[in-house]
Amino acid sequence: MSLLHRARFTVSAARLDQLPAPTTAEVCFVGRSNSGKSSAINVLTNQRRLAFSSKTPGRTRLINLFGIPDPMTPDAWLGFLVDLPGYGYAAVDQKSREEWADVLGGYLHERSSLAGVVLLIDIRRGVTDLDRRLAHWIGLRGLPTLALLTKADKLPYGQRVRAVAQVRKDLAEIGTLAALPFSATHRIGLEDAAAHIENWISPQVVP
Ligand SMILES: Nc1nc2c(ncn2[C@@H]2O[C@H](COP(=O)(O)OP(=O)(O)O)[C@@H](O)[C@H]2O)c(=O)[nH]1
């Protein structure tokens, strides 16, 4: 069983200063509204409604932390999955958009416990300007990044492979990038993605 299946909702924060003090490894999920972020978190944790999957984009304005309990130590967390607010939803007013940019940029830039970033990109849309701005922050810190090209079930195999190559090119600024086709509905790339994320939370110790 994947460690990620143990995830449970821990806390929400509306602002960075409301987050708990950084302790163990955090893996954050970022992406445009409607990119499939909630669906990815739900399928990776094998819980249908852990991250609320909504048909109304731009609704998740909070930072949500999902703790992965340490199987060896009761009441201790091995790490956290962090669901950050989606971006790029056109109907949201300018002020709210800037608040989100501050939260996202601030978290990526400052959070000392951040171990890795999962960047969700709709495979048919590819990398957008906002994704690129985010990639700039990620690249500056040299954070390990996994780009999940979501909704891969919508494209035939050959086009998936081409989309991955294009994303690698577009996000070359991130030196530590891995990219995979992914589908929450068809479970494409699920095991690879889970292995990647688990490794950030609980690095394999070679005896
Ligand atoms: N076909 C397909 N649709 C998906 C997939 N993942 C998400 N969706 C759909 O895309 C829409 C947005 O998904 P959601 O997870 O709420 O995106 P979020 O706004 O990034 O959290 C919903 O209608 C989902 O059902 C996928 O892997 N395949």
Ligand SMILES: [Mg+2]
């Ligand atoms: Mg969502």
